[in-house]
Every structure is written in C-alpha cells, then in structure tokens.
Amino acid sequence: MAGEQIISMKNVCKGYKMGTEKLNVLKDINFEVRKGEFTAILGPSGSGKSTLMNIIGCMDTLDSGSYDLSGIPIHDAKEKELVKIRNHKIGFIFQNYHLIPTYTVMQNIIMPLLMRGMDRKSAERECEEVMDMLGLSQRVSHKPSELSGGQRQRVAIARALCSKPSLLLADEPTGALDQSSGTEVLKLFTKLHDMGNTIVMITHDLNVAKWAERTVRIVDGEIFEEEKAV
Ligand SMILES: Nc1ncnc2c1ncn2[C@@H]1O[C@H](COP(=O)(O)OP(=O)(O)OP(=O)(O)O)[C@@H](O)[C@H]1O
Numbered sequence: 569m570a571g572e573q574i575i576s577m578k579n580v581c582k583g584y585k586m587g588t589e590k591l592n593v594l595k596d597i598n599f600e601v602r603k604g605e606f607t608a609i610l611g612p613s614g615s616g617k618s619t620l621m622n623i624i625g626c627m628d629t630l631d632s633g634s635y636d637l638s639g640i641p642i643h644d645a646k647e648k649e650l651v652k653i654r655n656h657k658i659g660f661i662f663q664n665y666h667l668i669p670t671y672t673v674m675q676n677i678i679m680p681l682l683m684r685g686m687d688r689k690s691a692e693r694e695c696e697e698v699m700d701m702l703g704l705s706q707r708v709s710h711k712p713s714e715l716s717g718g719q720r721q722r723v724a725i726a727r728a729l730c731s732k733p734s735l736l737l738a739d740e741p742t743g744a745l746d747q748s749s750g751t752e753v754l755k756l757f758t759k760l761h762d763m764g765n766t767i768v769m770i771t772h773d774l775n776v777a778k779w780a781e782r783t784v785r786i787v788d789g790e791i792f793e794e795e796k797a798v
C-alpha cells in the first residue's frame with residue numbers, strides 16, 4: 569500500500585537524569601518513515617543518534633510524545649510486548665555485526681527463527697534462500713572468524729532479513745569496514761531497498777548517508793529534513 573507509515577513519531581522527547589539535573593537529548597522530534605523508504609539519519613557525535621535508535625528499535629522508552637511502529641502505539645506498550653515487537657518487526661544491523669563466534673553462519677542465521685518456534689527444516693530453507701540472494705551460499709558452515717568484515721556484515725544482514733521485518737534498522741553498518749567492503753554493504757542496502765524493504769540507517773558519515781534516498785539530519789537532538797539536490 570503506497571504511503572503506508574512504518575514509523576510515526578510526534579513530539580518525542582527523551583532525556584537522561586544526571587543526579588538532580590536532567591539532560592534533554594531528543595527535543596520534540598517529529599519524524600516519519602513510509603513503507604519502502606531508505607532513510608539515513610545523519611548527525612555528529614553526541615547529537616542523539618543512539619538515543620533515537622534505541623527508541624526506534626523499542627529498546628528504550630520515551631519521556632513524552634507518541635511513537636507508532638507499523639500502526640502499533642509503542643509509547644503505550646509494556647516491556648513484554650516490546651520484546652515481541654523487537655523480534656518480529658525489526659531487523660537490527662550493528663557496526664560490530666553481533667554474530668555469535670562459536671556458531672556457524674547457518675546457526676547464527678537460524679537461531680532467531682528457532683527461538684520464534686520455527687522448525688529447523690523451514691529455518692534452514694529460509695537461511696539458504698537468503699544466503700543465495702546475498703551470494704554467500706558457500707559460507708554457511710564457516711565460523712564468523714573465517715569471514716572478512718564485509719562478509720560478516722552480510723551474514724548479519726541475512727540474519728536480520730530472515731525474520732521478514734517491517735523495518736531494517738542499521739547503526740553505523742559500515743563503521744568497522746574498509747572503503748570497498750563498506751561500499752559492498754551499501755550496494756546491498758540499495759538492492760534490498762529496490763526489493764521493497766524499509767531501511768533506516770544511522771551514520772555520522774555524509775558519504776555513507778548519500779547512499780540513502782532520503783537524509784534527515786539530527787543536530788543537538790533536533791531533526792531536520794534534508795532537501796534533495798536535484
Ligand atoms: N545513558 C545515558 N545517561 C546519560 N547521558 C547519556 C546516556 N546516553 C547518552 N547520553 C548523552 O546523551 C547525548 C547523546 O548521546 P547519543 O549516544 O545518543 O549520541 P550519538 O549521536 O549516538 O553519538 P556517537 O556518534 O558518539 O555515538 C550525549 O550528550 C550523551 O552524553
């Protein structure tokens with residue numbers, strides 16, 4: 569459905585208590601992401617990117633305002649519901665991959681599926697399909713330590729994709745990679761975007777943000793839409 573909203577944030581504020589003081593980090597954030605968009609959130613260190621990512625990812629609560637994810641009011645949800653929403657709606661991709669080193673690629677990818685109650689056969693089939701698409705089928709029985717950084721990140725992306733999430737949420741996905749592996753990963757995001765996935769990518773690097781179809785800047789906890797140069 570065109571124009572369907574995946575993220576809708578209205579007047580979101582978030583701060584941290586420091587003793588008797590309160591540090592206001594996110595200041596009245598209004599932010600929307602529509603289905604199928606590839607959005608970069610670009611901002612310098614300390615601007616509030618991780619704080620915003622934690623809220624988008626349902627890993628932290630807001631102080632005030634409202635946040636709907638795929639039409640679900642997150643601001644009203646209890647922790648138990650949030651866990652479910654995190655597992656079903658969001659595919660996380662982190663700078664340092666977060667793969668389990670003692671597991672093979674296959675085991676890493678199917679684990680979240682098994683935890684959700686899928687039988688092993690179906691999970692393995694799902695894994696093989698995604699690995700095929702990412703050109704990693706030769707690597708399913710390798711350990712993460714036997715892969716390059718770029719390959720590890722692609723495995724992490726495969727794991728995120730297997731859950732068929734409404735949103736792929738990536739935090740500095742190329743931060744630990746050299747230029748050419750970083751470019752490979754960004755090309756993959758472009759492909760996944762073309763296939764219809766909704767992607768939010770957080771970065772401090774303008775050259776990384778340029779790969780997205782849309783960039784919003786976060787400066788000192790406030791959000792600004794970037795006008796696209798045509
Ligand atoms: N748990 C916390 N308790 C107190 N202050 C915090 C906490 N987390 C973040 N902050 C403060 O909030 C502000 C924004 O931090 P945040 O981590 O969101 O920035 P960032 O944009 O992700 O930075 P970086 O690019 O360095 O990761 C900073 O001033 C930081 O010191």
Ligand SMILES: [Mg+2]
Nearest residue numbers: 614617618619
């Ligand atoms: Mg951060």
